[in-house]
Amino acid sequence: MITAEAVGWRVGGAQILEDVSLSVGAGELLGIIGPNGAGKSSFVNILSGVTRPTSGRITLQDKEVTRASATRRARMGLSRSFQTSALFDGLTAGENVRLAVQAAGASALSPFRAPGSASSGAVESLLARVRMPGRAGTLARDLSHGDRRKLELAMALASEPAVLLLDEPMAGVSAEDVDGLAEIISEVRDSGVAVAMVEHHMHVVLGLADRVAVLHHGQLLAVGPPSEMTADDRVQQAYLGEAL
Template sequence: MIAATGIGWRIGGARILEEISLEVGAGELLGIIGPNGAGKSSLVNILSGVTRPTQGRVTLKDEDVTRLSSTRRARQGLARSFQTSALFDGLSARENVRLAIQAAGAAPFSPFRAASGTGAETIELLLARVRMPGKGETMARDLSHGDRRKLELAMALASQPSVLLLDEPMAGVSAEDVDGLTEIIGEVRDSGVAVAMVEHHMHVVLGLADRVAVLHHGQLLAIGSPSEVTSDDRVQQAYLGEAL
């Protein structure tokens, strides 16, 4: 569903990424791990169109989208989340989801269409999907950090994406919310969406991922099943420490 081929990115003389090639299929979850500064978020930015690579190409459903903007990629079925929360804090949870549904439609912000009538049933289904029934009227700024992350997932899913990129979805989330988010993301993958997820919680990655890609100093150190990656000597030395 999405693939990177020979991706490289340099800023001046600094090499951020070099010769990264990977792909994610429908109904597959690829975990992306590595030390801080390995280039994980940079790769997600390139896959989503926020950043253009200096070499290589990105394909989305077999179409070359390397030069397409993030907006164009979103129209073609790609959605993503960011490390830091990106919500409209002055709006309710329901209104945040409503805006996401509007943005995914044709003529998304037409002045001739009432925003209040946008997808009321769909909004409630999305909130229920991320375990937030009954919280639609809560202002985004008043939600717990775990619920803010869930709301971001609901907004990402509003466009019915075929590819979902998640950049540290568990960052800052309390231990009791991690299991709930893990379950939601697993259900998204099981629905047939291709998911690529950057995450530092190793038990989440090893429990969810079909395959794991390890980045180190901007290069792809290893890629394979969780058991293959965790038993790789190079990965042990570079990232995981002693054998798991």
């Protein structure tokens, strides 16, 4: 569904990413891990069109999008979340989702694109999908951090994406909320969406991912099933001092 071929990104004299090739298929979850500064978020930014690579090629559903904008990629079925909150705190949960549904209306892939499509039914359906039924009237600023992350997922799912990029969706979430978020993400993958997820909660990555890609110093160190990655000496060395 989405493929990076020999992607590189240089800023001035610094090589942030170098010759990274990865793909994610429909109904697959690719976990992207690596030490801090490995280039994980930079890679997600390149996949989503926020950043343009200095070398390499990106294809989305078999169409080259290397130079396409983030908006164009969204219209082609790509959605993403960010490390930091993108919610409107002064609006309710339902109003945040309604805005996402309305924005998704520009996408030919969106099932909500008809006039008046940002209905209460569509909003409640998305909130129910992320385990927040009946929370439409709650102000975003009054939600727990775990529910804020769920709301961000609901907004990312408003366009019914074919490809979903998640950049540390568990960041700052309490231990009791992690499993619930993981269950939602698993259901999204099982629905046929191609999911690429950067995450530092290793037990989540190892429990969810079909494959794990390990970035180190901007390069692809290894990629394969979770069990192979945890047993790989190179991966263990890259994570020296970190639990796998």
